[in-house]
Amino acid sequence: MESNFLFQAFVYLLAAVIFVPIAKRLGLGSVLGYLIAGIIIGPFVMGFVGEEGKDIMHFAEFGVVMMLFLVGLELEPSLLWRMRKPIVGLGGLQVLASTVVFSLLAIAIGLHWNEAIAIGMILAMSSTAIVLQTLNEKGMMQTSAGQNSFAVLLFQDIAVIPILALMPLLVVHQIVTEPSGEHGSTTLIENFPGWLQTISVLGAVAFIIFAGRTLVRPLLRFVAATRLRELFTATALLLVVGITVLMTLVGLSPALGTFLAGVVLANSEYRHELESDIEPFKGLLLGLFFIAVGASINFRLIIENPLLIAGLVVAIPLIKSIILFILGKSFKMGTDQNAIFSLGLSQVGEFAFVLLSFVLQLGIINNETVNILMAVVAITMALTPLVNIINEKLIIPRVGIKEKAQDIEPDIIDEKNPVIIAGFGRFGSIVGRFLKANDVGTTVLDLDSDRVELLRKLGRKVYYGDATRYDLLKSAGADDAKLIIITLDTPEKCVMLVRIVKKHFPNLQIMVRAYDRPDSFQFMDEGILHIYRETLDTSLRMGVDALNILGHRTYRATRLSRIFRKHDEMNLKKLAAVRHDRKEFISTAKQSISELEEYLLADMRAIDLNKDEGWDVESLREEVQNMQFPAPGN
Amino acid sequence: MAKVLVLFAHPMLEKSVTQIELIKSIKDLYAVTFHDLYQLYPDYDIDVDREQRLLINHDIIVWQFPFYWYSCPPLLKQWIDLVLEHGWAYGKDGNNLKDKWLFNAITTGGPQFGYQEGGFNKYSLNQFLAPFEQTVTLCKMTYLPPFVMHGTHRANDQERKVYADNYKQILIGLTQGKFTLDQLKKVSYLNELIPSTVISNN
Numbered sequence: 001m002e003s004n005f006l007f008q009a010f011v012y013l014l015a016a017v018i019f020v021p022i023a024k025r026l027g028l029g030s031v032l033g034y035l036i037a038g039i040i041i042g043p044f045v046m047g048f049v050g051e052e053g054k055d056i057m058h059f060a061e062f063g064v065v066m067m068l069f070l071v072g073l074e075l076e077p078s079l080l081w082r083m084r085k086p087i088v089g090l091g092g093l094q095v096l097a098s099t100v101v102f103s104l105l106a107i108a109i110g111l112h113w114n115e116a117i118a119i120g121m122i123l124a125m126s127s128t129a130i131v132l133q134t135l136n137e138k139g140m141m142q143t144s145a146g147q148n149s150f151a152v153l154l155f156q157d158i159a160v161i162p163i164l165a166l167m168p169l170l171v172v173h174q175i176v177t178e179p180s181g182e183h184g185s186t187t188l189i190e191n192f193p194g195w196l197q198t199i200s201v202l203g204a205v206a207f208i209i210f211a212g213r214t215l216v217r218p219l220l221r222f223v224a225a226t227r228l229r230e231l232f233t234a235t236a237l238l239l240v241v242g243i244t245v246l247m248t249l250v251g252l253s254p255a256l257g258t259f260l261a262g263v264v265l266a267n268s269e270y271r272h273e274l275e276s277d278i279e280p281f282k283g284l285l286l287g288l289f290f291i292a293v294g295a296s297i298n299f300r301l302i303i304e305n306p307l308l309i310a311g312l313v314v315a316i317p318l319i320k321s322i323i324l325f326i327l328g329k330s331f332k333m334g335t336d337q338n339a340i341f342s343l344g345l346s347q348v349g350e351f352a353f354v355l356l357s358f359v360l361q362l363g364i365i366n367n368e369t370v371n372i373l374m375a376v377v378a379i380t381m382a383l384t385p386l387v388n389i390i391n392e393k394l395i396i397p398r399v400g401i402k403e404k405a406q407d408i409e410p411d412i413i414d415e416k417n418p419v420i421i422a423g424f425g426r427f428g429s430i431v432g433r434f435l436k437a438n439d440v441g442t443t444v445l446d447l448d449s450d451r452v453e454l455l456r457k458l459g460r461k462v463y464y465g466d467a468t469r470y471d472l473l474k475s476a477g478a479d480d481a482k483l484i485i486i487t488l489d490t491p492e493k494c495v496m497l498v499r500i501v502k503k504h505f506p507n508l509q510i511m512v513r514a515y516d517r518p519d520s521f522q523f524m525d526e527g528i529l530h531i532y533r534e535t536l537d538t539s540l541r542m543g544v545d546a547l548n549i550l551g552h553r554t555y556r557a558t559r560l561s562r563i564f565r566k567h568d569e570m571n572l573k574k575l576a577a578v579r580h581d582r583k584e585f586i587s588t589a590k591q592s593i594s595e596l597e598e599y600l601l602a603d604m605r606a607i608d609l610n611k612d613e614g615w616d617v618e619s620l621r622e623e624v625q626n627m628q629f630p631a632p633g634n
Numbered sequence: 635m636a637k638v639l640v641l642f643a644h645p646m647l648e649k650s651v652t653q654i655e656l657i658k659s660i661k662d663l664y665a666v667t668f669h670d671l672y673q674l675y676p677d678y679d680i681d682v683d684r685e686q687r688l689l690i691n692h693d694i695i696v697w698q699f700p701f702y703w704y705s706c707p708p709l710l711k712q713w714i715d716l717v718l719e720h721g722w723a724y725g726k727d728g729n730n731l732k733d734k735w736l737f738n739a740i741t742t743g744g745p746q747f748g749y750q751e752g753g754f755n756k757y758s759l760n761q762f763l764a765p766f767e768q769t770v771t772l773c774k775m776t777y778l779p780p781f782v783m784h785g786t787h788r789a790n791d792q793e794r795k796v797y798a799d800n801y802k803q804i805l806i807g808l809t810q811g812k813f814t815l816d817q818l819k820k821v822s823y824l825n826e827l828i829p830s831t832v833i834s835n836n
Contacts, residue, residue, distance in 0.1 A: 559679060562677055562679050563679065566679075614682070614715045614716035614717070614718070614719055615715065615716070617720055619720050619721045620720040620721075620725060623720070623721075623725055623726055
């Protein structure tokens with residue numbers, strides 16, 4: 001038995017280790033990698049894992065549970081309040097509209113109204129796991145598409161609570177007669193009448209909020225006082241597992257319980273410890289979950305009903321996308337952000353599995369329909385990364401170019417700006433605002449279309465698009481400008497742009513923002529003179545304030561920081577020169593440590609770091625003390 | 635050939651037509667180094683080593699600045715504080731500047747007749763410059779009378795051109811050793827060394 005379990009673990013881990021990196025390398029994202037791994041080892045391809053795939057999925061759903069705990073932890077009530085408009089407006093309308101449309105369609109094809117409503121609510125859900133994972137991987141959480149997606153997902157996650165509470169009310173005629181498989185026996189309340197089940201569910205929710213506020217924090221404090229790291233991890237897991245058990249007992253989704261617990265604990269001082277303890281478990285289990293989804297796709301069912309399933313797989317995401325797109329439009333999203341948003345959320349999510357097994361248990365929908373829907377949900381989830389790729393490669397480029405052709409070309413003719421800013425994020429925007437405040441004309445290139453739109457409204461010259469594109473630079477007036485300021489999001493992009501500018505626009509002076517030292521070295525290798533490390537000035541200012549708080553006078557502390565900065569820049573240049581002599585195989589981490597060592601040593605050697613001879617007249621004092629003055633009166 | 639170092643201090647050169655004119659006429663002269671302090675040290679962090687090396691490499695030093703509140707702009711004062719170190723520029727072992735010449739090149743907004751006893755400013759310009767003179771003397775250098783353009787508030791283009799040209803003639807004369815120390819010390823303003831200086835003083 002033991003060896004069997006280990007063999008299973010071996011198969012899962014091996015599949016993940018092989019397929020996830022391949023998928024990432026191919027630009028497909030890790031989620032699709034896990035799904036493919038699942039399909040390959042599943043019963044229909046290699047058969048390494050068989051019927052137990054379903055069980056593993058139930059186990060791996062725990063990853064989703066943990067993810068929601070983490071999502072909850074991130075959500076301080078104040079953040080929720082700030083996002084109330086997109087959450088309630090966009091999210092609420094999405095759930096409502098999708099539920100109504102799918103319910104009507106279900107009734108139209110002859111399902112009973114209670115089945116139809118249940119199906120409508122189930123299909124309205126999108127996959128928090130896939131979408132958040134994808135948005136995070138692509139670094140798009142801060143774009144308007146990312147923010148709005150998050151808002152909708154959050155509303156859905158919250159909506160599951162009332163949906164689960166409402167489901168029992170949909171049971172019209174018979175109390176549950178169908179045996180609900182292996183899980184039925186664990187639910188205490190399934191034989192209660194509908195209204196009592198509803199009350200139990202609400203009671204459990206209330207209990208979690210109450211316990212989170214009054215019991216958990218003292219417990220965490222108690223455990224933290226032992227200073228045993230692993231014990232804290234154990235407690236964090238206990239918390240999540242405990243809520244899962246409780247929720248399962250009352251027949252409610254554990255994911256919602258932990259989400260709530262997360263929100264309740266978001267303001268606690270242990271938030272970050274909890275996050276970092278749960279994070280690795282979440283990552284692994286979520287991977288396992290996606291593998292299980294891949295493995296549980298019932299290909300036999302698909303082969304038996306190919307047209308039905310294919311039709312549903314196309315129709316459901318299409319309808320969802322259309323609804324989302326219309327909502328996005330009415331919430332004033334740019335076309336391309338809206339495309340990312342509406343297609344990104346088009347799949348049916350993992351909550352559907354939870355809800356489907358719940359409605360099956362309640363006997364609202366029969367076994368066969370549930371199985372077909374399970375397959376459809378799994379396939380739409382599996383197809384999400386592909387839809388995203390199609391969106392990125394085919395749809396958005398068209399949309400972007402179209403916007404550019406309509407709006408921007410005319411701008412160029414009227415005047416030429418001396419400065420081009422590539423990337424108008426948190427760094428570039430400050431530089432841009434400063435230049436604007438001093439009447440220097442800037443042309444901005446940025447990838448966030450909503451930001452682009454805002455800037456255009458304010459009369460700035462802004463181009464939407466990837467600044468590393470030659471044609472875009474050309475139309476932004478790179479031939480006549482004097483200066484390009486490069487503050488793109490990633491070092492790789494910045495280096496790419498540096499190379500393109502040097503090759504095609506040698507007239508431009510280049511100024512570039514660097515993240516850190518290795519980054520600066522790279523730009524030095526490219527021959528750039530104006531390199532700005534983004535943390536240097538701020539950290540030194542912090543150092544100055546630290547000296548200040550310790551009682552040093554401000555002017556002196558400030559001068560010292562500037563002397564230190566010059567010293568640091570000089571060191572950087574020296575290190576850059578000898579850097580390539582090192583052996584190639586030193587790992588990056590090791591290299592950065594040895595570099596730090598050299599910096600610290602150089603600090604010790606530098607005797608001039610804190611002297612101002614002109615004001616510190618020690619030598620004069622000595623000379624004067626040794627002088628012989630004639631005695632007074634002589 | 636004597637080498638001249640012009641140390642220029644002006645916090646808002648953009649607005650000063652007079653100083654711009656003066657600079658234009660001298661900054662590219664042979665054997666003249668023009669050194670713009672506010673451009674180099676906007677944060678007042680003067681590179682003392684570099685400044686001292688410059689001083690050693692030149693024979694005649696000029697402090698060129700607009701007269702603010704009867705003195706120089708603060709960065710030049712900071713320069714004096716930090717660069718003229720004890721043990722380097724003055725004191726028992728401070729002999730690096732010994733026998734170099736130094737003079738001020740000054741513009742004042744008000745007219746010359748304001749700078750005298752009973753005048754608007756009560757003292758002559760040379761009286762106001764006493765601290766500079768003594769600083770230079772303490773550093774074992776030879777202090778020369780200033781080159782001065784008074785009345786810049788009301789000056790016109792033509793007057794500015796004449797002064798700029800005189801300034802240029804003086805610097806050229808100094809690099810070529812045309813003036814003896816006696817000649818230089820005798821005048822109250824260096825302007826007097828150039829015969830064509832017949833400017834109506836407004």
